[in-house]
Amino acid sequence: xxxxxxxxxxxxxxxxxxxxxxxxxxxxxxxxxxxxxxxxxxxxxxxxxxxxxxxxxxxxxxxxxxxxxxxxxxxxxxxxxxxxxxxxxxxxxxxxxxxxxxxxxxxxxxxxxxxxxxxxxxxxxx
Numbered sequence: 001x002x003x004x005x006x007x008x009x010x011x012x013x014x015x016x017x018x019x020x021x022x023x024x025x026x027x028x029x030x031x032x033x034x035x036x037x038x039x040x041x042x043x044x045x046x047x048x049x050x051x052x053x054x055x056x057x058x059x060x061x062x063x064x065x066x067x068x069x070x071x072x073x074x075x076x077x078x079x080x081x082x083x084x085x086x087x088x089x090x091x092x093x094x095x096x097x098x099x100x101x102x103x104x105x106x107x108x109x110x111x112x113x114x115x116x117x118x119x120x121x122x123x124x125x126x
Contacts, residue, residue, distance in 0.1 A: 002026035009120030022096030032099030
């Protein structure tokens with residue numbers, strides 16, 4: 001059974017940091033793009049960040065650029081999201097997703113055949 005397990009969320013003050021992890025099991029995602037999405041209360045799920053299979057290219061939503069860093073450890077089948085300078089508007093449930101559709105150009109995007117983590121809550125207080 002393929003699973004993505006999200007962890008690392010929590011309550012943090014504005015300006016603080018958190019590191020999210022997405023551990024995959026059941027199959028390897030080491031040769032595929034992976035990403036993070038988030039959904040705030042009353043809002044649609046939105047793209048946050050993506051990384052190609054080698055980690056050579058990364059993509060970010062404008063709202064998190066310069067504050068968040070996506071990375072991966074293919075040996076551990078794990079993707080990370082380091083979040084710094086957190087703001088109250090970053091409050092959301094964060095979901096790992098993969099594999100993403102990526103043809104070598106443009107931003108990797110979610111696939112209808114991909115897998116989702118269960119989500120991890122990030123709450124940033126002002």
